[in-house]
Amino acid sequence: MKCSEFLHELTDYLDGVIDAGTKAELDEHLAWCHNCYVVCDTTKKTIEIYRDSKLYELPEDLETKLRSAIATRCKSHKKTGPEGSAH
Amino acid sequence: MGAIQPKVSEPVSDELLLVQRAKGGDVGAFEELVRRYDRNVFRIAQHITQNREDAEDVVQDAFLKAYNNLAQFQGQSKFYTWLVRIAVNEALMKLRRRRPERTISLDEEVKTEDDSVPREVADWSPNPEQQYTQAELRDILDRTIHGLPATFRTVFVLRDVEGLSTEETAEALDLSVPAVKSRLLRARLQLRERLNKYFQKRDRVNGSQSKPGSGDGTR
Numbered sequence: 001m002k003c004s005e006f007l008h009e010l011t012d013y014l015d016g017v018i019d020a021g022t023k024a025e026l027d028e029h030l031a032w033c034h035n036c037y038v039v040c041d042t043t044k045k046t047i048e049i050y051r052d053s054k055l056y057e058l059p060e061d062l063e064t065k066l067r068s069a070i071a072t073r074c075k076s077h078k079k080t081g082p083e084g085s086a087h
Numbered sequence: 088m089g090a091i092q093p094k095v096s097e098p099v100s101d102e103l104l105l106v107q108r109a110k111g112g113d114v115g116a117f118e119e120l121v122r123r124y125d126r127n128v129f130r131i132a133q134h135i136t137q138n139r140e141d142a143e144d145v146v147q148d149a150f151l152k153a154y155n156n157l158a159q160f161q162g163q164s165k166f167y168t169w170l171v172r173i174a175v176n177e178a179l180m181k182l183r184r185r186r187p188e189r190t191i192s193l194d195e196e197v198k199t200e201d202d203s204v205p206r207e208v209a210d211w212s213p214n215p216e217q218q219y220t221q222a223e224l225r226d227i228l229d230r231t232i233h234g235l236p237a238t239f240r241t242v243f244v245l246r247d248v249e250g251l252s253t254e255e256t257a258e259a260l261d262l263s264v265p266a267v268k269s270r271l272l273r274a275r276l277q278l279r280e281r282l283n284k285y286f287q288k289r290d291r292v293n294g295s296q297s298k299p300g301s302g303d304g305t306r
Binding site: 008016046050053066067069071 | 090130243
């Protein structure tokens with residue numbers, strides 16, 4: 001297996017959605033290709049770091065404000081009736 | 088090397104019931120759906136628009152649009168996937184308004200020139216994120232993901248941050264499954280490449296390194 005072929009399968013490999021035969025080939029490649037091992041390992045870390053990050057957490061005060069605005073808009077919509085209706 | 092553990096989504100067994108009640112005019116039931124998903128919608132909106140005020144507007148507009156169009160939700164997909172689709176469209180509209188000079192489309196052809204081939208291969212420290220304070224890390228992650236094209240960013244966020252399946256991501260973005268996979272691969276590789284400079288091991292000696300995690304059963 002060439003490195004380019006390994007890279008092509010990387011996403012399915014990391015997501016664990018490949019058949020056993022392909023997985024064995026990829027594992028075999030990783031066992032001797034240090035560069036692909038590092039790319040695979042650091043890509044996995046990239047995903048985990050973003051997943052675990054608190055990037056763009058919604059602050060509580062803003063959440064309260066948004067919920068209240070949404071509720072108000074939904075209720076006012078309810079009074080006027082659905083868009084495009086004859087009411 | 089093991090696969091990434093999928094993010095387990097919360098049970099949604101009562102969700103259809105909430106949707107049914109909301110369809111019948113129960114605003115309280117809809118408010119419960121808002122409580123469940125407003126954080127997710129905000130994150131997605133902020134990632135796409137890259138602007139806090141726009142993201143706030145998107146959250147409001149997306150939920151209101153969902154409420155107004157509940158009758159059209161047939162329950163063939165999860166409510167959340169349906170909501171994400173609305174939110175992504177609202178966010179892209181904001182982005183287009185803000186950057187009218189550039190047409191932004193999720194299904195635009197990705198450049199054929201392969202910009203995702205790893206150029207720099209270096210081991211990272213064992214827990215690279217711990218080298219930075221929370222605020223520094225957030226800043227690094229924020230700046231790094233903002234450098235990606237909107238189409239890559241959006242796929243990465245839905246799939247890897249929000250934990251939607253490939254099929255759900257395809258449905259939410261109106262893309263084919265192969266298109267999602269190809270964008271996801273390139274997004275992941277480009278982010279990795281850009282994070283290298285922050286997270287790679289700083290060796291004093293330029294000698295050969297032992298493989299990280301070697302002996303962990305990779306063979």
